[in-house]
Amino acid sequence: MKGIGGFYYVKASDSIYECKARGIFRKEKITPMIGDKVNIETDGEKGSIIEIMPRKSSLIRPPVANVDTMMLVVAAASPEPNLFLIDKMLINAEINNITPVICINKTDIKKREDIEEIYSKAKYKIFSVSAERQDGTDLLMGYLKDKTTAFAGLSGVGKSSLLSIITNGELETGSISEKISRGKHTTRHVELFELESGGFVLDTPGFSSLEIENIKADDLWQYFPEMADSQNKCRFRGCSHINEPDCYIKEKLENGEMAQSRYDSYTQIYNKLKSVKEWKKK
Ligand code: GDP
Known part of the structure; x- marks a missing residue:
């Protein structure tokens, strides 16, 4: 539920247990996160986290x-x-x-x-x-x-x-x-x-900016639900949906099935991701 000063507060049934993380996590460089589903060992109000379940996100x-x-x-x-x-x-x-x-x-x-x-x-x-x-x-x-x-x-x-x-x-x-x-x-x-x-x-704390990174420009379309069904529907395989002719996404845009602002965001982020990659190559 929360973590303060090296203690983790774990809810089980209707009680909250103050837990430490077992040493093995430190060796494996795993840190319990808020939201983790865990197994604990306890002999009263205190305990230790002995297992962290695989995370969904x-x-x-x-x-x-x-x-x-x-x-x-x-x-x-x-x-x-x-x-x-x-x-x-x-x-x-x-x-x-x-x-x-x-x-x-x-x-x-x-x-x-x-x-x-x-x-x-x-x-x-x-x-x-x-x-x-x-x-x-x-x-x-x-x-x-x-x-x-x-x-x-x-x-x-x-x-x-x-x-x-x-x-x-x-x-x-x-x-x-x-x-x-x-x-x-x-x-x-x-x-x-x-x-x-x-x-x-x-x-979550207020934010005013956010960079999209660590994904490939060519995978960006997958994170736009209205573009995610475009695979194999464009004339060219690996279509970037920017300059290629007979592009399914461009058609969607013209038919009003995708908003212009969304497409603008796509191209802006796509170009940024491409240019970062070019820069890294140099
Ligand atoms: P936060 O910074 O996103 O946490 O925003 P707050 O909850 O502190 O609200 C910011 C301001 O907007 C406050 O003055 C609120 O009274 C006002 N506010 C919040 N919700 C509404 C709403 O539904 N209608 C209007 N008119 N004002 C709202």
């Missing part, structure tokens, strides 16, 4: 294992959504084997059918909510049941407001409280919060 920033869903919170307005950043966050989740979901908050200020359209074409699940009016939040909470969900979003989008509703005010996160009592220190270690209805949520 593992994020580096923040370090957390077995996240099922990345809830990407954006605001309908203020701050205005940054589509390129949203696309990079979506790809990052896809690369890490985490299902991304988009949550448009502050829909009391503005409706965002445009964003709903872009991302429903991309086959993403979308929630439109207002934390302020508690509109749509029940539906969102229903979706979280029995999953481990990481909440991510630019600062100011209302992530803390949403997490507070979802956890009945129990999850102490950054922004709101920082504003209410200036100078109040809110701890920013990673911690899973267990929902009454089943499942876990966690907050």
Whole structure:
């Protein structure tokens, strides 16, 4: 559930055990992560982690294992959504084997059918909510049941407001409280919060940029769900979907089955990945 100063707090049945990791992990250079499923040995309230189960996913920033869903919170307005950043966050989740979901908050200020359209074409699940009016939040909470969900979003989008509703005010996160009592220190270690209805949520620190790296430019299309069925449908094998004729993706774009902003993100990241590779060769 959380780790502080070399201790790991492991939930088993309805108790929390304060555990150390067995020495063997250090030798094997494995560190338990928040979210790990583990076996422990215990003789009371304390124990030690003796086995870490294979991870379904593992994020580096923040370090957390077995996240099922990345809830990407954006605001309908203020701050205005940054589509390129949203696309990079979506790809990052896809690369890490985490299902991304988009949550448009502050829909009391503005409706965002445009964003709903872009991302429903991309086959993403979308929630439109207002934390302020508690509109749509029940539906969102229903979706979280029995999953481990990481909440991510630019600062100011209302992530803390949403997490507070979802956890009945129990999850102490950054922004709101920082504003209410200036100078109040809110701890920013990673911690899973267990929902009454089943499942876990966690907050991830605000971000303002993200680089997509460690994938090949030619694999990038796989992380765009609306492009992922393109294999063997273009005239050329290994089509990059940029300059080649008779390209299935270009057709999708012309038919309006893929949003221009998504395609622009694709080409921008593709070119960047290519140029980094060329540079590394030199
Ligand atoms: P965070 O930085 O993403 O954690 O955002 P906060 O939860 O701290 O919210 C940022 C600001 O947006 C605060 O002033 C909130 O009161 C406001 N806010 C949050 N949700 C909504 C909403 O649904 N509608 C409107 N109009 N304002 C909201």
